Amino acid sequence: MKKFLNSAESFVADSLAGLAAAHPALRVQAEGPDGPFVARRAATQPGKVALVSGGGYGHEPLHGGFVGVGMLDAACPGEVFTSPVPGQILAAAQAVDGGAGVVFVVKNYTGDVLNFQMAAELAAEDTGVAVETVLVDDDVAVRDSTWTAGRRGTGATVFVEKIAGALAERGESLADVADMGRRVNANSRSFAVALTACTTPANGKPGFLLPEDEMEVGVGIHGEPGRSREKLASAREVAALALDAILAEPLFGAQGERQDGVEVIAMVSGLGATPLSELYILFHEASRLLAERDISIVRSLVGNYVTSLDMAGASFTLCRADDELLELWDAPVNTPALRWGL
Known part of the structure; x- marks a missing residue:
């Protein structure tokens, strides 16, 4: 194997540090025990719906490369091909909530679905942050696999994040932004x-x-x-x-x-x-x-x-x-x- 690495163990952290260094409008929040997340450096405008996505590292620029004006407010990277954990997702949602709620954009992989669902439940119970979830399941290759129940979530994630993100920038409601994400996925x-x-x-x-x-x-x-x-x-x-x-x-x-x-x-x-x-x-x-x-x-x-x-x-x-x-x-x-x- 030939790769530009410092170590396999620091691969994700080193890559995220480079992302933030190359793009000053982004920040990597690494405090706490649950793992880092990438967010816009500027605070979410009050009344704007925030979009949070994430998944295992290794699919770049998905998801961190789509954080910014017109798309995501935050992205939660897991280890390589490993789902982010609920505490990590919850911390990201709390950090970028502008008071209008948060839309989770979730690729249909079992670990992602379970962990984002748990984070949404924790948000409702413990923080008062309103969450809507958009499940992306666009891959027609297989209906079920060892990784998923139903179709896998892949390329349509970019379309959902872009189009729903644009609607959020307009100041539309949480329900409307989530419905738009689901519509894009269905299309x-x-x-x-x-x-x-x-x-x-x-x-x-x-x-x-x-x-x-x-x-x-x-x-x-x-x-x-x-x-x-x-x-x-x-x-x-x-x-x-x-x-x-x-x-x-x-x-x-x-x-x-x-x-x-x-x-x-x-x-x-x-x-x-x-x-x-x-x-x-x-x-x-x-x-x-x-x-x-x-x-x-x-x-x-x-x-x-x-x-x-x-x-x-x-x-x-x-x-x-x-x-x-x-x-x-x-x-x-x-x-x-x-x-x-x-």
């Missing part, structure tokens, strides 16, 4: 393909073995198995595999049929070790395949947004858009990983 689907496994710093070796001429189709962002293991294919074939799985969902109309007026926000995210040049090839193929079905890409992201350490691969996410979602998508955002309109 979004994802699918990923891996060419290699990832290597966690503590383990020092790949999480699974994948022959040079094979790929994992429908892989999870922790390296969980997907739908199948297949022979390595061209970028066009990979894009078709992913989009066929996504477009099989009723959300996008009848499978295989041309659509009339369907508009989507599309993201092709690298999983950590895929060159941007290859991601653009995949995006080109995806855009061509969608155009053949009269589905229009009206906004797009290509790059590393939801990763899995050093895994080579890519995930595809589509969100069916309308005028309101696009207006919120276009609203100003200023975070380490997303910036426009300011």
Whole structure:
């Protein structure tokens, strides 16, 4: 294993320190026994709903890279691929509550769901902070796994945090912001393909073995198995595999049929070790395949947004858009990983 480390034990703390050093608008709150959280340095405006998310480290820029104006108010990192703990989440919620309540954005993994749920209960019982939860479950690759009950939460998390975050910046209510997050999740689907496994710093070796001429189709962002293991294919074939799985969902109309007026926000995210040049090839193929079905890409992201350490691969996410979602998508955002309109 070759990685830029001081030690496996200090990996998360050292990385968070670098995030804060590179982005002075952020702070890392590390006091207390439960673990650190990343928050905006500026206090939450009174009356503004706060957004808090989090999950195991290793998916950067998710979540800490999306803390800032127009998105999250705080993010709670666990150890690598390990859920943050309830006390950590509760401390973050209390720190950023502006009096209007907090929305938890939670990826559908068992540990995340349980710990954020416990934090929400503690907030209601002990602090008086009102909490609403948005569960993200957009991955169509598998319905249930050893990690989840139901679909896994992946790329749509970025869309939920951006669009619900924009509504929160407008000063809308806790219920409205949470409902918008749920609406974005309901409109979004994802699918990923891996060419290699990832290597966690503590383990020092790949999480699974994948022959040079094979790929994992429908892989999870922790390296969980997907739908199948297949022979390595061209970028066009990979894009078709992913989009066929996504477009099989009723959300996008009848499978295989041309659509009339369907508009989507599309993201092709690298999983950590895929060159941007290859991601653009995949995006080109995806855009061509969608155009053949009269589905229009009206906004797009290509790059590393939801990763899995050093895994080579890519995930595809589509969100069916309308005028309101696009207006919120276009609203100003200023975070380490997303910036426009300011």
